Amino acid sequence: MNTVSFSAMADGTEADYRLLDELQQTHVDGLPDRILSALQGLTNSLDGYKIDRLQHSLQAATRAEADGMDIEWIVAALIHDIGDDLAPLNHSQLAAALIRPYVRAEVTWVVDMHGLFQMVYYAEFLGEDPNGHDAYKDHPFYESCVRFCQRWDQSSFDPDYPMQSLEHFAPMVREVFSRPAFDPKIIGELP
Numbered sequence: 001m002n003t004v005s006f007s008a009m010a011d012g013t014e015a016d017y018r019l020l021d022e023l024q025q026t027h028v029d030g031l032p033d034r035i036l037s038a039l040q041g042l043t044n045s046l047d048g049y050k051i052d053r054l055q056h057s058l059q060a061a062t063r064a065e066a067d068g069m070d071i072e073w074i075v076a077a078l079i080h081d082i083g084d085d086l087a088p089l090n091h092s093q094l095a096a097a098l099i100r101p102y103v104r105a106e107v108t109w110v111v112d113m114h115g116l117f118q119m120v121y122y123a124e125f126l127g128e129d130p131n132g133h134d135a136y137k138d139h140p141f142y143e144s145c146v147r148f149c150q151r152w153d154q155s156s157f158d159p160d161y162p163m164q165s166l167e168h169f170a171p172m173v174r175e176v177f178s179r180p181a182f183d184p185k186i187i188g189e190l191p
């Protein structure tokens, strides 16, 4: 296998960095496969619910699709808890960072904020503030995030709900995560 000539980056040549740039592109091309295996890995995450984290994710995406939402919302619902294992205390931000280069700003914002907005359903039982999301009441994406949590997230813990398989959503994951990254025509601008 082709490798670089250097042991410290400061000693690298143009040929070294052109080689790495090429390999980086191949690595980026493999992102959809890595997203799909990370989703598959959610079967072992977080005890206590009636269904596992992959089933919760599939159910959320199935509900978004059943509501007639577009591919960005469906994929967002599918990956919104993908950070549960590696970032248990800020999982929303991890998922938002993953999807940010590929979807419009509204979808990224909602994924980023869903953990805070979701607190309305349980925080009072733990002596925490259930209304932290009130701070964003005037934000243009506030209602979108309320809807995300209400329609697709908090409701998706039902073992009897007929959810679609990961294979069903795989082509959508491939489409979204193969888009040109950070394309202003796709992501737009945060208000």
Ligand SMILES: [Fe+2]
Binding pocket: 080, 081, 091, 092, 114, 115
């Ligand atoms: Fe979450």
Ligand SMILES: [Fe+2]
Binding pocket: 056, 080, 081, 153
């Ligand atoms: Fe969730």
